[in-house]
Amino acid sequence: MLAKRIVPCLDIKDGRTVKGVNFVNLRDAGDPVELGAAYSEKGADELVFLDITATHEKRKTLAALAKNIARHLNIPFTVGGGIASIEDVDVCLMNGADKVSINSAAVKNPALIEELSLQFGNQCIVTAIDAKEVNGEWIVHVSGGRIPTERRLFEFAKEMESRGAGEILFTSMNHDGTKTGFAVEALAQLSNTVNIPIIASGGAGSMEHFEEVFTTGKADAGLAASIFHFGEIEIPDLKDYLKKQSIEIR
Amino acid sequence: MNLTIIDYNAGNTQSVIFALNRLGIDPTLTDDFEAIQKADKVIFPGVGEASTTMAFLKEKKLDRLIPNLKQPVLGICLGMQLMCAYSEENETTCMGIFDQQVKLFLPADQEKVPHMGWNNINHLSSGIFDRSLEDERVYFVHSYYAEVSRYTVATTHYCGQFSAALHKDNFYATQFHPEKSGKVGASILENFINL
Numbered sequence: 001m002l003a004k005r006i007v008p009c010l011d012i013k014d015g016r017t018v019k020g021v022n023f024v025n026l027r028d029a030g031d032p033v034e035l036g037a038a039y040s041e042k043g044a045d046e047l048v049f050l051d052i053t054a055t056h057e058k059r060k061t062l063a064a065l066a067k068n069i070a071r072h073l074n075i076p077f078t079v080g081g082g083i084a085s086i087e088d089v090d091v092c093l094m095n096g097a098d099k100v101s102i103n104s105a106a107v108k109n110p111a112l113i114e115e116l117s118l119q120f121g122n123q124c125i126v127t128a129i130d131a132k133e134v135n136g137e138w139i140v141h142v143s144g145g146r147i148p149t150e151r152r153l154f155e156f157a158k159e160m161e162s163r164g165a166g167e168i169l170f171t172s173m174n175h176d177g178t179k180t181g182f183a184v185e186a187l188a189q190l191s192n193t194v195n196i197p198i199i200a201s202g203g204a205g206s207m208e209h210f211e212e213v214f215t216t217g218k219a220d221a222g223l224a225a226s227i228f229h230f231g232e233i234e235i236p237d238l239k240d241y242l243k244k245q246s247i248e249i250r
Numbered sequence: 251m252n253l254t255i256i257d258y259n260a261g262n263t264q265s266v267i268f269a270l271n272r273l274g275i276d277p278t279l280t281d282d283f284e285a286i287q288k289a290d291k292v293i294f295p296g297v298g299e300a301s302t303t304m305a306f307l308k309e310k311k312l313d314r315l316i317p318n319l320k321q322p323v324l325g326i327c328l329g330m331q332l333m334c335a336y337s338e339e340n341e342t343t344c345m346g347i348f349d350q351q352v353k354l355f356l357p358a359d360q361e362k363v364p365h366m367g368w369n370n371i372n373h374l375s376s377g378i379f380d381r382s383l384e385d386e387r388v389y390f391v392h393s394y395y396a397e398v399s400r401y402t403v404a405t406t407h408y409c410g411q412f413s414a415a416l417h418k419d420n421f422y423a424t425q426f427h428p429e430k431s432g433k434v435g436a437s438i439l440e441n442f443i444n445l
Contacts, residue, residue, distance in 0.1 A: 003368040076430045096264040121298045123364045123391040250368040250387045
């Protein structure tokens with residue numbers, strides 16, 4: 001049976017792994033090359049690398065760093081941060097990425113997703129959506145969560161699916177960094193809205209939160225950063241725990 | 251060991267190169283006919299869309315070279331699908347090494363498409379698998395699949411049974427990504443190298 005995936009995420013700024021709370025107050029979490037290799041060894045099912053400064057500083061993804069991480073990885077590797085064109089995706093793939101994550105550019109130019117999925121196949125194209133719940137509405141944000149848009153999570157995810165996205169990485173800005181659990185209700189609704197895999201992001205604080213995101217939240221993958229980087233949860237322990245809860249895990 | 255990866259401007263070739271490097275192999279990435287023909291082993295990787303990729307292959311006439319190769323050839327993911335006769339993905343005529351069709355997954359029970367993640371391989375029966383790998387999990391990411399046929403040497407269950415791997419003569423192919431399938435995938439690549 002297809003297994004649920006545990007996905008550590010490396011948020012990169014100036015070549016270092018960082019992690020903040022609610023998208024701000026960044027704190028250093030170590031060398032991304034070392035972290036990536038360690039996660040691969042410990043049984044992570046996939047790795048996501050997001051250059052969180054790429055969009056607003058108009059920088060392209062840190063290709064050389066991605067390459068150094070990929071060299072040591074025998075698991076799938078998604079790269080994101082400021083990707084806005086076929087050329088950007090090409091550079092990521094040439095540097096060892098298996099998938100790319102498109103965030104702000106997908107909101108500004110939804111047709112880009114169509115272009116990219118035709119060129120590279122939809123399995124290669126992840127749409128990352130940062131959304132914040134305000135008065136019961138999930139408002140899509142861009143530029144690392146700094147700028148609210150007119151788009152709403154569910155209709156936007158649906159459009160992304162129809163335009164050829166192969167996967168949705170949904171980060172709840174309300175939950176990100178809080179360690180109080182994932183946005184399971186929104187995730188379940190998202191899972192009922194689209195028929196492509198969903199990576200849940202934002203809020204992981206305990207092993208129970210992962211159990212909840214896979215059962216109530218219906219997510220296909222659970223992503224977390226700081227709890228893995230700072231050793232609060234070890235991936236082998238998490239996988240043992242989830243197996244005991246009868247969740248399909250590699 | 252002269253291992254050549256076919257360079258056709260599509261696919262995640264860098265991932266395959268890194269996986270081989272970790273096994274101590276330094277592969278050559280090329281689209282040069284002579285270099286490909288002289289190689290001890292050939293890998294035909296792939297991530298992408300069938301019609302775009304077939305167009306590239308035709309442009310470089312690689313669609314005629316690959317079916318006539320005599321050494322062991324390993325097709326991966328889209329590479330495997332293009333080694334079949336036809337793909338429903340944008341109605342693409344493929345190379346026809348394996349005389350069978352590639353179809354779109356039709357979810358029977360709310361399965362999501364693409365089939366993405368780690369799934370089990372069963373009924374293993376080819377030189378690139380050893381029995382200890384039965385029921386191990388490997389990494390898949392695809393929306394189209396090859397049906398179970400006389401060439402099937404590994405199966406996986408998702409929206410029904412499909413071919414996780416095919417084998418005919420010197421041609422081997424995996425739907426999953428051995429280069430991204432942890433230690434299990436590394437041992438499959440190693441078995442191919444040691445054929």
